[in-house]
Structures are given as C-alpha cells and as structure tokens.
Amino acid sequence: MVYLDHAATTRLDPEVLEAMLPFLGDSYGNASSLYSLGREARRAVEHAREVAAAFFGVRPKEILFTSGGSESDNLALRGVAWGQRHRGDHIVTTQIEHHAVLNTCAALEKQGFTVTYLAPDRQGRVTPSQVEAALTERTVLISVMHANNEVGTLQPIAEIGALVRERGIFFHTDAVQSVGLLPVRPREIPADLVSLSAHKIYGPKGVGALYVRTGVRLAPQITGGDQEFNRRAGTENVPGIVGLGRALELAHQHAEAEPARLQALRDRLIGELQARVPEAVLTGHPTERLPGNASFIFRGIEGEPLLLNLDMRGICASSGSACASGSVEPSHVLLAMGYTHAEAHGALRLTLGRENTDADVDAVLTVLPELVASLRGLTRSAETERATVGMNAG
Secondary structure, X not given: OEEOEOOOXXXXXXXXXXXXXXXXXXXXXXXXXXXXXXXXXXXXXXXXXXXXXXXXXXXXXXXXXXXOHHHHHHHHHHHHHHHOOOOOOEEEEEOOOOHHHXXXXXXXXXXXXXXXXXXXXXXXXXXXXXXXXXXXXXXXXXXXXXXXXXXXXXXXXHXXXXXXXXXXXXXXXXXXXXXXXXXXXXXXXXXXXXXXXXXXXXXXXOOEEEEEOOOOOOOOOOOOOOHHHHOOOOOOOHHHXXXXXXXXXXXXXXXXXXXXXXXXXXXXXXXXXHHHOOOEEEOOOOOOEOXXXXXXXXXXXXXXXXXXXXXXXXXXXXXOOHHHXXXXXXXXXXXXXXXXXXXXXXXXXXXXXXXXXXXXXXXXXXXXXXXXXXXXXXXXXXXXXXXXXXXXXX
C-alpha cells in the first residue's frame, strides 16, 4: 500500500505507542486524584505540557490540552468571542478555513456576532492589507490558518500577527497542518492562540492542544471541574496527552531533515505529473506551500472514481479535506479560489509523510497518468453517447 493522505491522518509512531501503553494499563490513575496512581498520571500530563511548551517556546501554563484540532479551534473562537464580548463583536477570518473555524463562526453569527470572510487569491492566499481593511472598532479576533489542509498554501501569518498585535486585537492561527513540518513559534509570529492536533504528527487521535498567551481572557466552553487551569473541564485523557508529548519530541528530532526530504519528493511528484498528464492543474501556491502537499485538478474527470481506482491499485489519496470526503459537494476552498464546480470535482490531494520514498512516487507516476487518460476516455464516450441519444430524440 502507498499511503499518500498524511494531511488526513498519520500512522501512530511505534515510539508514541510505547510511551502511551503504561497509561492504558497499570498506570490508569485519574490525574486529579491525590494518591500515588493519580500523582503518577499528573506527572505524565505535566511532563507532556512542558514538552509542548518547549516545542513552541512558551510557558507550560499557556498550553491547554483538548480532544483535538476541532475543539481547539472552537475553544479559541468561542472562548475569545465571549471572553471579549464587552469589547466588541466582530471577527475576521478567511473563506478557506477548516470547517471547525467556519462552522463555529457561522454559529457565532447566529448568536449576534458579525464575521468578515476574506476571499483568497487564485493561489489560496490572503494578504495583510485585506485583514487591515476588514478591521473595525468592534473587531476582537482574527483567525487565519497557517497552512491550508486541502491545497497546502501557507498564509503570511507573521505579517498578519504583527499587524493585529499593534492594534490590540487577538490573533488565532489553526496550525494543525503545519506543526511538525514548519517552525511554529507563537511569540515570533506573533499569535495569541494556536491550535494543533496529535494525529497529524504521528500521535493518537482524539487529543490536541491550544496555546493561549498569558493575558488572553478566554471563556471556558466545557464546564465542570477545574482541569486545564479552569479553562477546559473534564478528566484528562492521560494516554492521549502522553502520546501528544512524545509525538512532539519526535517531531522536534525530525524538524531539520524531514521537511527538505518531503519537499524534494513533492517537487518531483508535481513536476512529473504536470509533464505526463495533460491539463493537470496544480492548485495552491507553487512555492509557499506545505513541503509534502501536491494538490491537483485534473480537468475532464471526477475525483471520486479516480480515488476508487487508485485505491484498487493500492494507493490511498484524497479529493480534498478528509472531513468532507463523504460529501458530494465540491471543495469550498477551490470554489473560494475561483475554480468552477466542474473543475473542483476533479480535485486530487496527495500528501507525503515520513514513510514515503521515491518508490512511492514512482508508483503514483506509473498508475495515475494511465488512470486519468482512461477516465477521460470514459467521460468522452459517455458525452458522445448522450449527444447521440439527444440527436435521435430530436
């Protein structure tokens, strides 16, 4: 099997699993308990918090553990919106955010907030000047993702962060796709809130984190106990948190060599496919993109049969965002970038990871051009048949 859908999820690293196993067995204590089993769990949670803080260059108390990227996005947006409601009611984001941001903004609009959705250019980027033009006296939060999950385009978040910081407006970035592949240092961006998810960096599913800068007033969205500094109630997912901590340690170890290796594989894949497949359109920015992301539109075909045929040949890929893979609707990202519905239906996303090699790229280059040609032939035959039937009926 050739797995090329690392933007959707990654394989659990064996070292991460090894770190988690004790807390799935004998070390089963509740981290809020005072006896030895509980204290052992608490030490493990706080060690993971220290690891995460060191990874991002922040204080341990600025790291909150959540159930994943979606909850982190929800907590950031809802938490700031309600926590800063006394100051204003306006939020600025983009049309190409993950649905965890977009749907949360839509829900906040129903609760009386106003949201400005910035349109990207053809390459999937927004500009600091767009953000600046959208600001009002009532703006309390900007949310712009670091890297797009579908087309891999990187946003100028450092420039946006600096612009927003000057005005005292809070800045959130969804860094779920970029953590582990690109430097994410909240103090340098500067960002007030940063979301991440463990299962995108070879950690377990169902756990994530949110960096919240000291001084940000955040209204809790899950209430109950006093866990996570009274900002996120609920018994801690100790095995998951331990796994996230170990995944971040391993990401740090891979940070120097792995992005360059992935970029070399990505560039070869993009160049060869563009040379071998007519009308293969690279989506996203040609250079300012995630090192492992190669996303295309193949005109004249549908993405779903292409994915199914790739799967039958042992290649796992995606037509866009994993969360929307069960939907027949075209990608909201591609539509926002100016592609037509017909073009968006021909999308394919190939995302590389640690286990991929040149042999995997060779496999795709052998299979994909033939599949695209075959599917285009079937499409043309079907169109000819429909035209013939229409003429006969006339």
